[in-house]
Amino acid sequence: MNNSVEIKNLDLEFGSVKVLQNLNLEIGKGEFLVLLGSSGCGKSTLLNCIAGLLDVTAGQIHINGNNVTWSEPSERGIGMVFQSYALYPQMTVEGNLSFGLKNAKLPKTEIAQRIKRASEVLQIEPLLKRKPAALSGGQRQRVAIGRALVRDVDVFLFDEPLSNLDAKLRADLRVEIKRLHQNLENTMIYVTHDQIEAMTLADRIAIMRGGQIMQLGTPDEIYGQPINKYVAGFIGSPSMNFLDGRIKGREFEFGDLSIPMTGYNFVNGSPTDSETTLGIRPEHVVTGELVGNAPFQTDVTVGLIEPTGSDTLVDCELAGTPFRVRMDGQAKVSVGETLRIGLNPSRASLFDKQTELRL
């Protein structure tokens, strides 16, 4: 019984709309799981089901080995942090932290102790007497995390907690959440649409689409071996280049180019002859001196340059298809110039054109 949260055959329907379909998920003790997907994919809905804020249509939810499918949210042993912080505005920070505990009739000394501990961990001690209106966004979200912390539970749920913050604060608080997880070793389930948050925080990422989990894996697996074309395009920024062609034996034929796929790990052995999409990330295209080692090399004409400081993105065309290459920020390149690029098939992905599944 090492699983902290288990979701078994979960269905959720709103009238005739199926929001979640036959969803299974097991989350280990102390694991940081991120539910990632674009809006409307059902990730927040799933989190609300785990929290007990939505009644499921079918299936079961187990937390710490107990079947909590029909338990009240407060009895499930969870704490939750919301996007809009959802603090009680008329109460001080201390009141916010203690209200639920007082309501549960905990002894005063116990409440004081828990608040002390939570405010130390989150460094909100100087704010305890203030009201939420007098706090900045980052401080408010810290208080909201504190409210989950004082509940002394094993499972934390985060519903896009950083989406209301500006970019810098988001990066800061992201690090703090990661540190918090390392210190507390609680199970955390975190919903976001931000892939950077997902990649940096997660032990495992579940990519969701249309109420189903497309792929569940470590950030490395999701990034390196996306299970289908949707996941491949969703993860990574700038997004993956896709080239539509045919696979013939060990060669990927694309326009007048033929790319040898030696070194590529096929999932079910190499197909003989089928319509295929090759996906290659802009950062896996090599330029300059490294081209010499690449199994496949070609020339492209630089069409557009997007410098971002740390690196430079080059837009070009590869046999008539738009293609992006990421170069080092220091590299000298100009529009119209011919650029020698190299591809390494072992870092690319092949997808069946019809099913969009990884080959």
Place this chain on the structure above:
Amino acid sequence: MSNGRPSQLFRNKSAKIAAIPMIVTALFVFVGGTAWTVVYSFTKSGLLPRLKWVGLDQYERLWSTNRWLVSIENLIIYGLCMLVLVFVIGFILAALIDQKIRFENTVRTIILYPYALSFVVTGLVWQWILNPDFGIQSIVQGLGWESFAFDPLYNADIAIFGVLIAGLWQGSGLVMVLMLAGLRGVDQEVWKAARIDGIPAWKTYIFIVIPMMRPVFITTLVLVVTGIVKIYDLIVAQTGGGPGVSTEVPAKYVYDMMFRANNLGQGFAASTMMLLTVALVVIPWAILEFGGSKNRG
């Protein structure tokens, strides 16, 4: 000012010019009219205003008139009951409608509908409903309960509560709509957070949601209180102040004195007393509400 900053008086000139007609109207009609009324309340004006000073005579007479004392007593009873009940009923209706019910628009319209009627119509309707000969009493008696008696408008002791029923019927809808707007303004995630914290719904309403709705409550309070103080047409249509003087109210006293009894001085004195009462309530509240805001920054 020395560094050539333009005078505050001449900034936003066009806006100030546009506001002048309203400022003049407000000063002339409201402030001027009020001052004029207060001044003439110290005279012996009858059919026409005359500057013949009688000191506080009009006030002495006012406070020794039984009808005025009954009016004040009625206003207090009606006002307190109305204030408490209209808030309780309005809020409960709003909280019920907020439970994601079906046909919400229809229900909301039905409850708000009485507010669209004029007080004269409301008064007449409830006069008929409460009439013992063809209203509720006769219907219940017709069903077989012969001894049933419900005729508040014909009992001087409780007639004002008959008026209260009509007032509540008309006023609750507006309070409900305002409260509903306030409830909808509360972030749904606050409700979720309270559920996770294990706080029962009634506690969430009392300790979290209602405090968050303070601005809505203040707006509603102002609307309800002004409605109570100026109550006149409902009384005229429903009871005419009767039986006897048992449902008289101050506004009706003022009107009757000024335009029926041809005793302007007495009417002015009564309206000055009404102004004074309202001022005694509003001014301390305004100081509390707005005076402190400068200190808070």
